[in-house]
Amino acid sequence: MSFVNLVSGGLDSTLIGVMAKEDHIDHFPLFIDYGQRAAAKEWATCQSVHRQLGLPVPTRMDLSGFGQVIASGLTNVSMDVKEDAFTPGRNLLFLLMGSAYAYQVGASSVAIGLLAEQFSLFPDQRQPFLVQAEQAIAAAMGRQIKVLTPLIEFGKADVVRLATEKGVAGTYSCHTGNSQPCGRCIACLEFQFNEGE
Template sequence: MSVVTLVSGGLDSTLIAYLAKEEGVHQHPLFVNYGQRSLERELAACQRAMQKLCLDNLKIAELSGYGGLIRSGLTDPAQRVLEDAFTPGRNLLFLLVASAYAFQVDAEAVSIGLLHEETSIFPDQTSAFLQDAERIIARILGREIKVLSPLAAFHKDEVIALARSKGIEGTYSCHLGGEIPCGACIACNEFRVEEI
């Protein structure tokens, strides 16, 4: 099997890449620059993780204009990173770009790091969204591309424990992009423990 793995440098997507590597899945890692405030640190963490996994085919989708147009706490320093975190269409954008890339490299699937539906706070983090996205992707590409969410049965504490057991470290998840995680954004609040 061949898959486009959406990787951000964060814990969830890094774990997905590790799991796929362990299973012998051929990966095409894809990082999306959507104009996020944390771009520099996310990308650096992502590049380190892919290097550690010997995945030297990381591609970067340069879509920074999205964050200039669709403003949220994740893309605009003038907004509040916690209260204004919803970035409309972000996960659909990720899946659309990943699927188009999968079409070009003849991959059968794309993989995204969404967790258990009980933890979802936005409409584009649900299983219904993923099913709808898979249908629309098949319609627009003319062939099926599976949308995988390998961590859909996991809560954050389980992801942290699994990542630690595999020796994963050096990830970056803070939406503000500072050297020290802010401790206030949604990504930081998910941990409630030190960043690993």
């Protein structure tokens, strides 16, 4: 078995890579620049953290035109990074591109770092979407490419705990792309919310 790991330089996707390395599972990290505000910071962090942890060198896919047309708080600085965070089609884009890359490199699956459903805010983070996406991908590719969600039983507190145990450090998860986390985007708030668990 081998899989494409959709990576962002963040804690969740980095932890998936570390777990795969420990289990000696071949994986192909894929960073997608979809025109997100944080793309430059995420990509730099992604490369750095993969180097530090001895993970495979990530491949970057430039789809930045997506974010130029599909405006959200994640792609457009004039919109609110938290209130306007939903980016229509983003996770489907990730899974489709990850699956196309999996097809290309001969991998059987694509992994996305979604957490337990009670922490999901958007329809493209939930099980019905994942099932239907997998079916659509199989129809599009002419063969099954499994969608993996290795962290789906976890809350952010669980991820932080496990990542700390495994020595994962230096990741970046803020949606603004600023050097200091903003403290109010969904990614930042996940950490704050789970600190109290």
